[in-house]
Amino acid sequence: MIETALHLLPSTLALGASYALVALGFVLVINAVGAVNFAHGELVMLGGVIAVGIASVLPDGLAAPGLIVLPGVLLASAAAGLGLAALAYLPLRRAPPVNIFISTIAVGLIIQHGVTAGVGPEPRLGPPLAPGLDQSTMVIMVAGVAIAAVHLLLSRSQFGRMLRAAAQDPDMARAIGVPVGLTIAASFALAGALAGTAGLLLSNQYFVTPSDGANLMLKAYIAVVIGGWGRIWGAAAGAVLIAVFETLIAVWLSYAVAEAALYLAVFAILAFRPQGLFGDTEGRRA
Amino acid sequence: MTKHLQPASVAYILGLLCAAGGMLVFGDGYAWRIAALVGLYAAASIGFQLIFGRLGLLMLAQGALFGLGAYATAMITAHLGLDPWFGVAGAIGLGAMVALAIAGPVARLESHYVALATLALAQLVLLTATHGGEWTGGSNGLYGIPPLSFAGIVIVEGPALALVSWCGVLLSLVVAAAVTGGSARARHATIREAPLVAAALGIDAARARLILFPVAGALAALAGALQAHGLGVVSPAVLRFDVMITVLAIAVIGGRGSPWGAVAAACLLVPLPEVFRELESYSLGASGAVLLGVLVACPGGVDGLIRRALPDRTDTLPPVQPLRFGTETLLAEHLGKSFGGNRALADLSLCLEPGSITGLIGPNGSGKTTALNLISGIVGADTGHLRIGDRDLSGLLPVRRAQAGLARGFQHSVFPSELTVLQAVSAGATLGQGRAALDLVGLTARHDVPVGSLGAGETRLLDLARAVATQPSVLLLDEPAAGLTASERARLSGVLETLRRAGLAILIVEHRMDFLMAISDRVVCLVAGETAASGTPDQVRADPRVRAAYLGREAAT
Numbered sequence: 001m002i003e004t005a006l007h008l009l010p011s012t013l014a015l016g017a018s019y020a021l022v023a024l025g026f027v028l029v030i031n032a033v034g035a036v037n038f039a040h041g042e043l044v045m046l047g048g049v050i051a052v053g054i055a056s057v058l059p060d061g062l063a064a065p066g067l068i069v070l071p072g073v074l075l076a077s078a079a080a081g082l083g084l085a086a087l088a089y090l091p092l093r094r095a096p097p098v099n100i101f102i103s104t105i106a107v108g109l110i111i112q113h114g115v116t117a118g119v120g121p122e123p124r125l126g127p128p129l130a131p132g133l134d135q136s137t138m139v140i141m142v143a144g145v146a147i148a149a150v151h152l153l154l155s156r157s158q159f160g161r162m163l164r165a166a167a168q169d170p171d172m173a174r175a176i177g178v179p180v181g182l183t184i185a186a187s188f189a190l191a192g193a194l195a196g197t198a199g200l201l202l203s204n205q206y207f208v209t210p211s212d213g214a215n216l217m218l219k220a221y222i223a224v225v226i227g228g229w230g231r232i233w234g235a236a237a238g239a240v241l242i243a244v245f246e247t248l249i250a251v252w253l254s255y256a257v258a259e260a261a262l263y264l265a266v267f268a269i270l271a272f273r274p275q276g277l278f279g280d281t282e283g284r285r286a
Numbered sequence: 287m288t289k290h291l292q293p294a295s296v297a298y299i300l301g302l303l304c305a306a307g308g309m310l311v312f313g314d315g316y317a318w319r320i321a322a323l324v325g326l327y328a329a330a331s332i333g334f335q336l337i338f339g340r341l342g343l344l345m346l347a348q349g350a351l352f353g354l355g356a357y358a359t360a361m362i363t364a365h366l367g368l369d370p371w372f373g374v375a376g377a378i379g380l381g382a383m384v385a386l387a388i389a390g391p392v393a394r395l396e397s398h399y400v401a402l403a404t405l406a407l408a409q410l411v412l413l414t415a416t417h418g419g420e421w422t423g424g425s426n427g428l429y430g431i432p433p434l435s436f437a438g439i440v441i442v443e444g445p446a447l448a449l450v451s452w453c454g455v456l457l458s459l460v461v462a463a464a465v466t467g468g469s470a471r472a473r474h475a476t477i478r479e480a481p482l483v484a485a486a487l488g489i490d491a492a493r494a495r496l497i498l499f500p501v502a503g504a505l506a507a508l509a510g511a512l513q514a515h516g517l518g519v520v521s522p523a524v525l526r527f528d529v530m531i532t533v534l535a536i537a538v539i540g541g542r543g544s545p546w547g548a549v550a551a552a553c554l555l556v557p558l559p560e561v562f563r564e565l566e567s568y569s570l571g572a573s574g575a576v577l578l579g580v581l582v583a584c585p586g587g588v589d590g591l592i593r594r595a596l597p598d599r600t601d602t603l604p605p606v607q608p609l610r611f612g613t614e615t616l617l618a619e620h621l622g623k624s625f626g627g628n629r630a631l632a633d634l635s636l637c638l639e640p641g642s643i644t645g646l647i648g649p650n651g652s653g654k655t656t657a658l659n660l661i662s663g664i665v666g667a668d669t670g671h672l673r674i675g676d677r678d679l680s681g682l683l684p685v686r687r688a689q690a691g692l693a694r695g696f697q698h699s700v701f702p703s704e705l706t707v708l709q710a711v712s713a714g715a716t717l718g719q720g721r722a723a724l725d726l727v728g729l730t731a732r733h734d735v736p737v738g739s740l741g742a743g744e745t746r747l748l749d750l751a752r753a754v755a756t757q758p759s760v761l762l763l764d765e766p767a768a769g770l771t772a773s774e775r776a777r778l779s780g781v782l783e784t785l786r787r788a789g790l791a792i793l794i795v796e797h798r799m800d801f802l803m804a805i806s807d808r809v810v811c812l813v814a815g816e817t818a819a820s821g822t823p824d825q826v827r828a829d830p831r832v833r834a835a836y837l838g839r840e841a842a843t
Contacts, residue, residue, distance in 0.1 A: 222402070225402060
């Protein structure tokens with residue numbers, strides 16, 4: 001049993017690291033606009049599709065096709081994140097958050113079915129990061145670098161301080177001169193870039209399918225609940241936990257049981273940690 | 287309430303009759319099948335409107351409840367061999383029960399958790415169906431579900447199938463009107479848009495959920511069960527998120543909260559993927575685009591457009607139902623509250639007697655609003671007791687305190703924008719009592735205008751009237767004179783005088799000293815959370831500690 005677990009450790013950590021990127025982007029948008037981005041999974045899927053697309057025009061036999069497509073994926077998915085903000089958030093920024101929930105569901109539908117209509121519904125294999133090296137190790141490294149970069153950006157840069165100020169209290173931030181609109185746009189772009197990177201990282205071990213999005217979004221959503229609403233590193237840790245939990249239970253019992261156990265765990269957390277559930281601004285003002 | 291149909295409803299009915307006539311003349315078998323499907327989605331979406339539209343909760347398990355109904359009747363008829371109508375009844379019961387189980391624990395959560403919890407529930411139902419073995423037929427589902435039959439006619443296709451489906455729509459419309467009509471509309475709107483106000487008016491949100499959730503679940507399950515008997519098969523596909531997305535899109539495009547709008551949107555949206563079958567991806571992407579377009583450009587949806595063209599007739603003034611106030615004393619003893627290490631209020635004791643006005647004054651940050659929040663129960667007290675008459679209110683929820691005779695006006699009041707003045711003022715009362723309260727504050731002439739068209743001063747008076755209409759014993763007011771013109775202040779003084787003579791015990795927090803000192807029988811002055819002075823207005827005015835607190839503050843500013 002322990003041998004199996006050890007054997008699975010690299011791929012489990014690789015999955016966890018990828019999930020952590022997904023959850024990071026998801027929670028950044030939550031903090032920026034106070035709404036759940038239901039299209040976040042579609043951004044991940046889109047990143048995978050873009051990776052597959054760029055890799056298909058590269059010559060064969062490259063040492064690191066996955067690493068070569070990474071910059072392109074980053075740029076394109078950051079642009080996709082901005083596009084999402086322009087479509088789903090900008091026109092509704094004065095509306096209640098639930099409208100943004102729904103508008104992101106709508107944009108998610110457009111992305112999912114647009115991709116299906118464009119390239120077909122079948123699963124595709126993404127490029128390996130560096131075929132000569134172990135894919136799981138490479139995934140962990142790339143994700144690790146991305147997470148470290150986000151950490152530095154948020155904790156050390158002036159931009160990161162503005163981002164956190166705007167997330168905590170947009171009105172106050174605006175009053176002290178933080179360009180809140182800009183930080184929101186940057187959050188969406190960063191979320192898109194992280195999601196796209198995760199899409200690339202997942203695409204070689206798990207395929208890319210246009211209908212993947214909802215499931216990935218749900219994982220990120222659960223990660224945020226585990227980590228505490230709006231807590232950036234809590235969400236990342238929650239995502240790793242989900243991957244470990246999923247893999248172990250799936251090995252012991254089955255993937256279906258693992259999934260079911262995850263959803264039951266959501267109910268348990270929501271039921272037994274209610275003190276953590278009421279820290280938001282919604283419904284407070286009379 | 288008017289007994290006659292609104293003009294918009296007449297338009298909807300005429301539209302449907304035209305569609306039905308067209309179907310009778312031109313409809314082929316395929317068209318009838320689509321018409322049946324439209325009806326099923328309309329019924330499920332009408333149910334969804336109750337929770338999403340009326341209560342404002344993004345409950346994402348309506349699709350799962352639809353599928354649950356399909357599976358329930360399939361299993362009842364296929365495994366137990368019972369009559370299909372038993373299956374439909376069982377499905378309705380199961381849908382209602384599951385939704386009722388959600389209503390308590392899930393609906394209390396904040397909206398982003400409601401969405402997640404119901405999403406997780408839907409996934410669990412899907413997993414169960416896919417891995418249920420023989421019992422659910424696994425990923426293939428169940429086949430050979432017997433059709434419904436009525437008076438010897440087997441209902442498998444054509445007009446009969448559509449008729450059964452649309453009987454479901456009719457039933458849904460009637461049930462929805464029964465649970466949301468009349469004064470329920472104002473109650474639900476207040477729960478949705480101003481939950482704290484709703485609680486302070488004694489509107490029981492939990493009770494509203496316990497009624498609306500099972501109805502919504504029953505309608506979804508009914509629709510799913512009818513679909514199972516119409517198709518003869520059920521597979522995990524009915525539990526996929528697509529059903530939920532379609533229902534959500536119908537609700538938003540039809541106009542949030544509107545049952546008739548849901549019917550109209552179902553007619554527009556459901557045939558699309560059927561007509562463009564080979565372009566399935568395009569049509570689903572297109573519904574996404576339409577959904578986004580409606581959210582951005584036309585938030586009222588189809589129903590909003592129709593009612594703009596054909597406005598509802600407003601309510602005629604109901605006869606006055608005289609307000610009868612309770613005459614009980616509120617006794618607060620040693621109330622205290624700290625936030626973090628910060629003591630906001632210490633050892634406040636108050637006695638509010640029937641027919642008296644008590645003023646609560648103090649510099650900014652002295653604990654006046656905390657005192658109101660502790661008494662009304664919005665914030666839990668660390669220490670102390672509270673009773674009205676011989677009833678102990680300590681530890682009770684705000685809604686229970688309101689029901690025990692405590693009413694509260696809000697400094698920054700919220701009124702649901704969809705309501706008229708009369709509907710808004712009656713949120714916690716009957717329309718007759720609301721009318722009486724409007725008479726009292728002098729807003730009767732404005733009873734049929736949208737609540738948003740009132741001026742700032744009128745809105746403050748309406749807030750007072752809304753609290754008074756609940757016929758409390760004790761009335762708490764938070765700066766009622768703020769933002770009023772001199773003539774409105776005079777009117778407010780007159781109203782408060784009338785209420786005092788009617789036997790109400792009134793507590794007023796106010797900055798305007800001239801106003802407060804003139805109408806108060808007693809005044810309590812808080813300084814830094816402590817009771818610095820209490821007595822008649824003259825005694826408090828002369829108190830050295832009060833003078834120091836106020837003069838000190840004025841000198842500082």
